[in-house]
Amino acid sequence: MTMKFKNSLLLLCLGLSLFSCVQPVDLAVPNRDDGMVVAANLTTVKGLQEVRLTRLARYDTRALNYPVSAAQVWVVDGSGQRQNYIEDAKNRGWYFPASREFVGEVGKTYVLHILTSDNRKYESGPETVRPIAPIKKVYPEPVVVDDPKLGNAIIGYNILLDTEDSPNKGDYYRWSWIHYEQLVYCRQFEGVPYTGGPETLVGLTCCEPCWDIVRCYRNCTNVLSDALINGKTITRHPITNVAYCARDYYIEIQQRVISREAYNYWKAVDQLSSNNGSLFDTAPAAIRGNIKCISNPEEEAFGLFEASAISENGFFIERTQSAVPAIVTCPPNPVTANPLICAACVESAFRTKIKPKFWTK
């Protein structure tokens, strides 16, 4: 049962009562914040290998998942080849392969090892990279609403995907996406109001081509088991949705074939994060990833090391080509502060100078 269904049930209850209300309550909830959390990806695509280590946070508004810094991290494949990871200088707790060329290979099995600065040792279960079929098609579909003023109007686009499932049973898929937004202004700041009016957003144009990297940041467990569609085409599988703005929109979609353990983990993540305390919640469960504490078997470790092949596709949604009127949601456009000065494009996890793979313009 996912969040959606339960929320609908709640709405139904609300509809029946009409007088429902939500109030904060004070509860004595036990808390703990020790425990290692691993989020690790090994893929067949360069630049998409990362290990992120954090500590568990208390279930509290103000608590944070602190990064685990200065750990030794390495991956060993079935033939005993070892690849060391090093911590990113700017982002504590993020580890990347020492060799930027390192990628996973289809058919190989990998194990992740972690040794923390306080000598705690963790290990993942073995993960095998399985072969993957290419994405058959990704396409946008306009979402049209009936607007009282405009009549039929586009409010945004659903991005949908088709792919062929292999005739073998037991395939598990996971999808993710990355949006690249080409920047005009590489720096923005609030301008000084001239005469007490609203503040003006001003910016400095980029010195070179530059893109912001936008990743899914909420409810990103997009997984599917082929149990219901084995051997047929997966059609119209939703990837994400994009609001309307009169600018073309570039998006890349990654398709992974993952292990059953990884699938169960993501399903559990999805299910547990959507339990909302209602009467239709399933019994609370433990989440079991594939990370174990070797130095102390009593210590619980959380998270997943996922090794998978990736099939990618990217394209532009031509948002300017719309035939029907549209309801526009655009980020604010700054005013050029000084046409003589430009701002540099600073390479980071969220910004790049490198032209995206499927960028055709």
Place this chain on the structure above:
Amino acid sequence: MSRKLLTPFLLGLSTLFCSFLQAQEAGKTQTFTVYGNVLDSLTQEPISGAAVFLTESRAGIYTDKKGFYGIPTPAGAFTLRISYLGYAAKVIPIQVDKNVVMDVVLSKDAKFLEEVTVISSKPEENVRSTETGVAQLSIRSIRKIPAFMGEIDVVRSLQMLPGVSTVGEGATGLNVRGGSIDQNLVLMDDAPVFNSSHLFGFFSIFNPDAVRDVTLSRGGVSAEYGGRTSSVLDVKLKDPDLEKSSFYGGIGMISNRLGLEVPLIKNRLAILISGRGSFNDFLFKLGPESIQGTVANFYDLTGKILFKPSEKTRLSYTSYNSFDAFKLPSDSLNTVNVNASSSRYEYRTYNQTLRFNWFVSKNASFTLTGVQSIYKANTAVPDSSIAFDLSSGIRLRALKARYVHTGEKNNLSFGLESTNYQIDPNQLVPGPYSNILAIDIQRELARESAAYLENEWKFSPQFSVIAGLRYSFFQRLGADTVYRYAPEAIRIDENVEETQVFSKGTASKTYGGIEPRLSLRYSLNENTSIKASYNRMRQYVQLISNTTAALPTARWGTSDLNILPQIADQVSLGFFKNLEENRWETSAELYYRQSQNFPDYRDLADLIFSKNLEQEIIQGEGKAYGLELMARKNTGFLTGWVTYTYARTQIKVDPRYKSIHNYTGAWYPANYDKPHTMNVMMNYRTAINVTLSANFTYSTGRPATYPYGRFIAAGNTVPLYPNRNLQRIPDYHRLDLALIVEPNPNRIRKWKGTWVLSVYNLYGRKNAYSIYFALNQRKQTNANKLAIFGSAFPSLTYNFKF
């Protein structure tokens, strides 16, 4: 006020008495006798002490213990008047030219002040019957309980009794003495009911216009009943009136009702049809935009035909049909791993009962009953590429024969029954252009047979015993494919040793065993008794659900090679005392119940499409114990009851299942473990036709599991849970009021209209429906309480009858 009303009654009584004396002096001319029996219209039991009176000659008498009367009278035309407290008086013209036999049936009537009783059984039953833990509510007393949204509700009113609880407002079913909802045998005119709720669990499926009374046995369950381990809820429907037609109905905020009773052949054949429907979608239209497309409707139709070909035989047929539908907009049931734009849910109950009674002699009767119960649930998604139809169903067919012999010192009963189950767990049918694969989980077939013998010995007025023995035998029938697991190993794929295939008709597994039942009563005096009971019950079918409150679409499953039948043993001890000539009843009951093979589920179990349910179910132990106290006032202007219950229910799961269950090896509270419950129910008659009723309920909050830690995975905040059910949601309490204005009984009118004004949750307590956590940086606390009945709910209902 009371004196004013009592006067005419006392006058009438004295007149009766005087005329009785006068009658003694008459009889010098040729006299005949008018004689017969006075019986209760519902129970057919004799009414003793009823006044029988010839208006013209002023001769009269009271009926004796067996309801018999005889009045000597000269020849002539007379009017016979029969009356008894709590019953509508009857006036019958008779012509006396020989001895006249006149059997009279009286029906209960709520008109008179002194007669307001809250129970349908006799007050002294409390002390004198041998059984413990049996509560009976008549529909008349249920109607006096303030109802939510004006909907009179059988199941909700039972929650006012001690030992009965629910996981929350709007949850399906009842939890009785620490049992789960599927451990109650719910019977409607002998046909088992698999889901007793409309609209998830807001209302129950029993149409109040068609119900006669409701009996809940939670302690000493008769050997007649079996197949469930917790309690028996026996809902008896009204018999259609064989004498006169009536037409009734009601208009309410949730549903509208219409009913009809027509004698087709007077005193021989009559029919009852009663329907109820809700068309309350407008409520959603008033709500926020997100729910405006919601559709939620239900209806039910009850029909009963009664045929009495002779005084000794009786044939009745009951048909019950209920339907619920709701459509949720834009969102979906993602259980089947597709994303849909809308989903439609439907479920229906279709029950039929054919019953034949033969009153072999004055003391013996034989009953043959055939029932069929069907329950079907369906989920549909319309989107063409992922269109599907998911359906599940259970069909039960049973034949029961029962013989009862009542005597001075012994009441003997025995019987045989056989039940066939056909369960279609879940079938997924794709739409014409759909890419979804069809799934059809193997049909489950099973047969449950039972024989029982029970006798009540009334050794002396002080001491009586009911001892019963039931033997039940269960066969899981093929075609069936079952896994055998390594002995002592946990049931996971890796431990499957072999697969066994059974052909159609062969039994893949059988279970059976005796179920002793024992009840003892010892009376210390006329008004005080001590009772004890012991029961063993076996259960072979169960509802497969691991949500806090069961969904109507949850499937049912039977025991098989791997899933063992549930067995529960209960002992109870009760102390019963009545005061002031049964004006007050008090009772205290203690119970302890232990269950084997109590079902729990593995973490994040897939219960919809699992072909090997034994891998999802982990059977553990259950224990429940409690104390139930009750004081009830039966007569007077003010009637009602106060109850207090202390009850605990705990579950323990085998530690071997540690890898697939997050809490094993120690006792933890069940979802419905609510230690303290108090209920107060009061009716006050302010005028001859006006009743003010109130009920108050308090209970400890249900257990909940709050997260103790979190981490982020793929943009989701993943909560981590400690051991199960160790926290609780806040305590629950609520006060309801109802004002019932009935037609003035002094004015004789054909059309009788009743207004019911009720206010649910009078002081607007924001009871927690659920507690959820929202990690909002701007708020001080991250725990939130959702109250869905967070204010007072007034409602107005109009009922009519003519």
